[in-house]
Amino acid sequence: DAKTTQPNSMESNEEEPVHLPCNHSTISGTDYIHWYRQLPSQGPEYVIHGLTSNVNNRMASLAIAEDRKSSTLILHRATLRDAAVYYCIRPSGGYQKVTFGIGTKLQVIP
Amino acid sequence: NAGVTQTPKFQVLKTGQSMTLQCAQDMNHEYMSWYRQDPGMGLRLIHYSVGAGITDQGEVPNGYNVSRSTTEDFPLRLLSAAPSQTSVYFCASSYSGQGSAGANVLTFGAGSRLTVL
Numbered sequence: 001d002a003k004t005t006q007p008n009s010m011e012s013n014e015e016e017p018v019h020l021p022c023n024h025s026t027i028s029g030t031d032y033i034h035w036y037r038q039l040p041s042q043g044p045e046y047v048i049h050g051l052t053s054n055v056n057n058r059m060a061s062l063a064i065a066e067d068r069k070s071s072t073l074i075l076h077r078a079t080l081r082d083a084a085v086y087y088c089i090r091p092s093g094g095y096q097k098v099t100f101g102i103g104t105k106l107q108v109i110p
Numbered sequence: 111n112a113g114v115t116q117t118p119k120f121q122v123l124k125t126g127q128s129m130t131l132q133c134a135q136d137m138n139h140e141y142m143s144w145y146r147q148d149p150g151m152g153l154r155l156i157h158y159s160v161g162a163g164i165t166d167q168g169e170v171p172n173g174y175n176v177s178r179s180t181t182e183d184f185p186l187r188l189l190s191a192a193p194s195q196t197s198v199y200f201c202a203s204s205y206s207g208q209g210s211a212g213a214n215v216l217t218f219g220a221g222s223r224l225t226v227l
Contacts, residue, residue, distance in 0.1 A: 032214070034215075036216070041221075042220065042221070043114075043200050043202075043218030043219055043220050043221050044153070044200070044202075044216070044218050045218065046215045046216065046217070049214075049215070087152065091214070095141060095204055095206060095214040095216075096141040096143065096158050096159070096160045096204070096206075097143065097155055097158045097166070097168060098143070098155070098202075098216060099153075099154070099155050099168075099169060100145075100152040100153040100154075101152045102150075102151065102152045103152060
């Protein structure tokens with residue numbers, strides 16, 4: 001997989017919105033952007049993915065820059081249960097061999 | 111629907127022992143993969159499979175063997191365990207398909223924590 005860049009850690013107050021950034025400056029036109037999160041002591045779980053347009057689901061929103069070189073995962077109201085490591089990935093080598101970076105560790109402050 | 115099931119959840123081995131981590135999925139996914147996760151590091155791909163009878167190496171394959179005789183099962187074998195293989199192991203599966211809402215989304219198991227003394 002080609003590289004994505006995320007901050008190592010972020011903090012948010014409970015019930016406030018959280019914007020988690022990801023840079024993927026070498027993205028090609030057909031690469032999707034996927035986000036996963038990993039709660040403590042659990043396996044990663046899918047959050048959202050998109051190609052060009054902004055996407056919404058029950059967990060989060062994904063805002064993709066017009067040039068597609070960056071994206072932002074938006075949690076509209078952070079809860080304590082959202083404290084996790086969030087991974088932004090770009091499966092350019094094929095979905096069967098997805099690789100993950102270190103991700104962003106989100107701390108939610110009560 | 112069980113999803114991806116990994117066994118055992120915990121295992122302690124002595125250096126040189128062998129063991130198999132089991133992974134089974136009941137979603138008829140063609141893609142399956144094994145990752146390891148070490149403290150402070152992301153997930154690193156060990157081996158993956160695109161279907162029964164087809165496997166390939168990921169980033170860190172040394173010391174591990176895999177086979178895929180059925181769509182459902184993808185065991186990971188450690189032939190001679192080493193302390194460097196102490197880690198948490200995750201199995202994942204997905205299916206391909208353009209335009210399908212769930213396609214290309216990885217489903218992970220709960221993990222197997224392995225300690226090699």
